[in-house]
Amino acid sequence: MKLNTRIQLSVMMFLEFFVWGAWFVTLGTFLAKNLNATGLETASVFSTQSYGAIIAPFIVGLIADKYFNAERILGVLHLLGAFLMYQMYNAESVSVFYPYVFGYMVGYMPTLALVNSVSFRQMNNPEKEFSSIRVWGTIGWIVAGLTISYVFKWDSEANIGAGMLKNTFAMAGIASLLLGLFSFTLPKTPPVKDKNQKDSIGxxxxxxxxxxxxxxxxxxxxxxxxxxxxxxxxxxxxxxxxxxxxxxxxxxxxxxxxxxxxxxxxxxxxxxxxxxxxxxxxxxxxxxxxxxxxxxxxxxxxxxxxxxxxxxxxxxxxxxxxxxxxxxxxxxxxxxxxxxxxxxxxxxxxxxxxxxxxxxxxxxxxxxxxxxxxxxxxxxxxxxxxxxxxxxxxxxxxxxxxxxxxxxxxxxxxxx
Structure with missing residues (x-):
């Protein structure tokens, strides 16, 4: 793999998981302290991850695998995600917050498969090469958490009380915007699905x-x-x-x-x-x-x-x-x-x-x-x-x- 390609894929993985770690870890606290959510309301919001996981195969299987380049769909989904993050940042109640987080998760969960698809297609030996790329995703998640706690201190008791925790959505939105734009510079990953193969829900x-x-x-x-x-x-x-x-x-x-x-x-x-x-x-x-x-x-x-x-x-x-x-x-x-x-x-x-x-x-x-x-x-x-x-x-x-x-x-x- 070319060094430039390796750097591109590493940055992609870093941002992919930085975006997720930037808001998902603190979500429960945000819902309780900022939006006064009940336990079942919190469960409803977190359940959007599961709904996204259920819907994701349709997006990847019916669209990414058949019609459009994976890197382009990745870019579109993260640009859409940046907009939804901005709406989540502005939400002042669970009822307003929910449809945006639902839409976000339906769009984000497919990207977990798309970043893998983009990566594997550039590798001659995925068994040896993928782990050194994927580890940057873990690093991205770690950096997001450390940034929240030690750089901005949004999760301190005083800042949570002041409503600063909602800034995690702004940070995630900015990172999503960057990844959305960056995705269009990634190596082209066109669909390779056999045209004679018929799709089915099963x-x-x-x-x-x-x-x-x-x-x-x-x-x-x-x-x-x-x-x-x-x-x-x-x-x-x-x-x-x-x-x-x-x-x-x-x-x-x-x-x-x-x-x-x-x-x-x-x-x-x-x-x-x-x-x-x-x-x-x-x-x-x-x-x-x-x-x-x-x-x-x-x-x-x-x-x-x-x-x-x-x-x-x-x-x-x-x-x-x-x-x-x-x-x-x-x-x-x-x-x-x-x-x-x-x-x-x-x-x-x-x-x-x-x-x-x-x-x-x-x-x-x-x-x-x-x-x-x-x-x-x-x-x-x-x-x-x-x-x-x-x-x-x-x-x-x-x-x-x-x-x-x-x-x-x-x-x-x-x-x-």
Whole structure:
């Protein structure tokens, strides 16, 4: 790959995830403090990510793969996103905010696939080249969080009270505008879809891989993936408000520890696959969710602040050891014919259905304890998803059986 192309793709990835990290991490706190949102209203806003994940395959499968260059669609979607971010910045109520964030997520979620498409098409050896490009996305997310906490300090108690947190949407909008314009300078990535191949809703959503569910092991994994997304949603929806209300200084910046951890632990996956196999590796990921939420439940921003920081740092194990391992397992089980369809099916189930359920459960639990106060509301809010994670862990341990067809360590290349 030419150096100029490598730089272009790295900048693209940096901005792609800078945009997301610039507003999504602090969204829960913004909704509660700036827009006085209830738990279910907050769940409704966060659920737009799931709706976007469900709708995204149609945009990528029916438009990007067939009619227009990927980099051009990427540019248009981010320019539209910049406008919607400006509208979110100006919104003064949840009812006004919601349609703009819904439109934004429907436009943003497809870009996650588009940046990968643009990248892969420029590579001769994606297995070796992609990780060094994708890591700039993680760096972009980290820089966004550090900028909020340590440069502008928008997440300090005083600035949140002054309504400064809405500036995150302005920052994200500016970055989206830059990426939108920059996208038109990216290497041309025209569609390569076979004109004789007919599109169907089933193929676009990955439903062609539904036959994989005939395997008991894959069915157990599939159901577990949906269920584990319920506690995952609690983290996205409640972690920042919890850390801010607990009194942890610079919560947005400290939450970037999770992304640093994610980048580090993915390097350990081949070791775990080689030594322990798929089942034990994925069980570690499941159990880590329970441990993380228990640490949140009993930690504080004073003498036990290390428990909060350790809970944040567990993000790498929580995400990589379950979701990335799951992607590898799915790839190995699907076979050549259904590889893409299987990944689409699992993504639809997790980020679509699973997290949609999770956001609403988290919102209901938050509202319930606000209406029925207990001595430590946050402790109860965190112990519930911890319990769910333990139940999923026990079910998976009891029902999933090791198989000779499990992903081999070499399959780690597909995690990118």
């Amino acid at each position: 193929s676009i959503l990955g439903l062609e891989a539904i036959s994989l569910l005939k395997s008991k092991n894959f069915l157990i994994f599939f159901i577990s993936s949906i269920l584990i997304c319920i506690p995952l949603a609690f983290y996205y929806q409640n972690a920042h408000p919890f850390l801010e209300q607990t009194g942890l200084e610079n919560p947005t910046g400290k939450m970037t520890i999770g992304q640093i951890s994610e980048a580090a632990f993915i390097l350990l996956l081949p070791v775990f696959f080689s030594k322990f196999g798929f089942k034990k590796t994925i069980m570690v990921g499941m159990l880590a969710w329970a441990v993380r939420y228990t640490l949140f439940a009993y930690g504080n921003a004073d003498t036990l602040s290390f428990m909060l920081l350790l809970g944040i740092a567990l993000h790498g194990i929580c995400y990589d050891f379950f979701f990335v391992s799951g992607q590898i397992y799915t790839d190995a089980q699907a076979g050549e014919k259904y590889k893409s369809a299987a990944q689409g099916l699992v993504t639809l189930a997790t980020y679509g259905v699973g997290m949609l359920i999770g956001f609403w459960v988290a919102g209901f639990i938050s509202d319930y304890y606000k209406a029925n106060p207990v001595e430590n509301i946050w402790r109860m809010i965190w112990l519930i998803p911890a319990g769910i994670a333990v139940v999923v862990w026990l079910l998976f341990m009891a029902l999933f059986r090791d198989s000779k067809k499990e992903a081999a360590p070499g399959s780690i290349k597909h995690a990118a």
